[in-house]
Amino acid sequence: MTNHTNHGGRPGVLAALVGLGAALTGLVGWRALQRATADRALLPTGRALITGASSGIGEKFARRLATMGFDLTLVARREERLRALADELVGVYGIQVDVLAADLAREEDIARVSRAVEAQPDLVLLINNAGFGTRGSFTEVALERHLDMIRVHDVASVALTWSALPRMVERGRGAVINVSSIAAFFPSGGGSTYTATKAYLNNFSEALAAELQGTGVKVQALCPGFTYSEFHETSEYEGFDRGHIPAGLWMSAEQVVDESLAALSGDNVIVVPGRRYQAMVGAINSPMRGIIRNTARAVRRRWNPDR
Numbered sequence: 271m272t273n274h275t276n277h278g279g280r281p282g283v284l285a286a287l288v289g290l291g292a293a294l295t296g297l298v299g300w301r302a303l304q305r306a307t308a309d310r311a312l313l314p315t316g317r318a319l320i321t322g323a324s325s326g327i328g329e330k331f332a333r334r335l336a337t338m339g340f341d342l343t344l345v346a347r348r349e350e351r352l353r354a355l356a357d358e359l360v361g362v363y364g365i366q367v368d369v370l371a372a373d374l375a376r377e378e379d380i381a382r383v384s385r386a387v388e389a390q391p392d393l394v395l396l397i398n399n400a401g402f403g404t405r406g407s408f409t410e411v412a413l414e415r416h417l418d419m420i421r422v423h424d425v426a427s428v429a430l431t432w433s434a435l436p437r438m439v440e441r442g443r444g445a446v447i448n449v450s451s452i453a454a455f456f457p458s459g460g461g462s463t464y465t466a467t468k469a470y471l472n473n474f475s476e477a478l479a480a481e482l483q484g485t486g487v488k489v490q491a492l493c494p495g496f497t498y499s500e501f502h503e504t505s506e507y508e509g510f511d512r513g514h515i516p517a518g519l520w521m522s523a524e525q526v527v528d529e530s531l532a533a534l535s536g537d538n539v540i541v542v543p544g545r546r547y548q549a550m551v552g553a554i555n556s557p558m559r560g561i562i563r564n565t566a567r568a569v570r571r572r573w574n575p576d577r
């Protein structure tokens with residue numbers, strides 16, 4: 271039975287976890303090792319399709335994969351951003367880059383991107399990354415926003431994965447990365463649909479990975495914590511102050527991408543970037559879980575008051 275006992279705010283525990291993580295991440299050459307592992311993980315290359323490639327984590331995936339020689343298909347709504355990125359990557363790396371403007375909250379656009387996936391015989395990597403957050407309690411947020419979120423995070427990811435997998439399995443090679451969130455582990459007020467859609471991605475990825483064992487195709491649920499990107503710059507996050515979150519909890523999108531790609535050479539389906547967040551997730555199933563959940567809730571309240 272899950273323990274929901276309120277142990278009150280314990281900022282000392284969070285500080286201890288952050289300190290522990292800082293010490294571990296200080297290991298010499300750790301990032302360089304991750305990059306080298308990432309480079310080995312998927313070679314030889316092919317085409318990668320990335321949703322939400324117009325900014326943040328998706329854009330960093332595109333840049334990183336371009337350095338590794340992948341051809342790319344970039345998907346998002348802001349077509350001009352995608353075109354500028356495509357022009358830059360083609361110019362610098364001589365790869366092929368396709369741009370597909372699509373709103374993944376619309377069923378017809380999901381179907382159009384699915385058809386594009388099916389039409390790409392060289393697709394070896396699908397990254398379901400597009401996403402957004404909302405602020406406010408469940409009923410304060412318009413129903414259509416909840417449903418949009420379910421479509422962008424889950425319906426699109428399921429549809430694109432369904433379209434991509436047969437060819438990957440046939441070739442005995444490929445990977446699907448579903449960009450989830452650390453929030454999947456911490457259901458809390460003010461983000462009910464967000465945490466639920468991300469928990470779905472974790473569960474979906476684990477089940478699919480089990481089903482695909484021995485096929486040469488990998489599935490990953492990537493669960494970042496607070497990451498510098500445009501996620502907290504949308505109209506929904508107006509007034510959001512990054513300073514309300516402890517500095518040690520922020521990660522760069524580059525770190526998230528490097529840890530994700532490096533992990534493809536291993537067997538972990540659930541990938542949590544950053545030692546601090548790994549420690550928190552590890553503690554969820556320990557006797558400390560009440561403290562960890564309440565600390566996470568306290569952090570969340572800093573940017574989502576009244577929750």
Ligand SMILES: NC(=O)c1ccc[n+]([C@@H]2O[C@H](COP(=O)([O-])OP(=O)(O)OC[C@H]3O[C@@H](n4cnc5c(N)ncnc54)[C@H](OP(=O)(O)O)[C@@H]3O)[C@@H](O)[C@H]2O)c1
Binds near residue numbers: 324328345
């Ligand atoms: N940043 C964080 O702290 C954090 C933490 C955990 C998980 N994540 C997850 O990481 C993923 C990437 O987010 P990010 O941090 O990189 O934020 P971001 O910079 O805001 O990027 C979000 C991307 O998703 C695209 N997108 C949003 N709605 C879309 C729609 N309806 N149709 C198509 N594309 C859409 C955006 O492109 P357009 O606006 O051009 O459509 C953008 O390219 C998301 O799934 C998010 O939940 C982020």
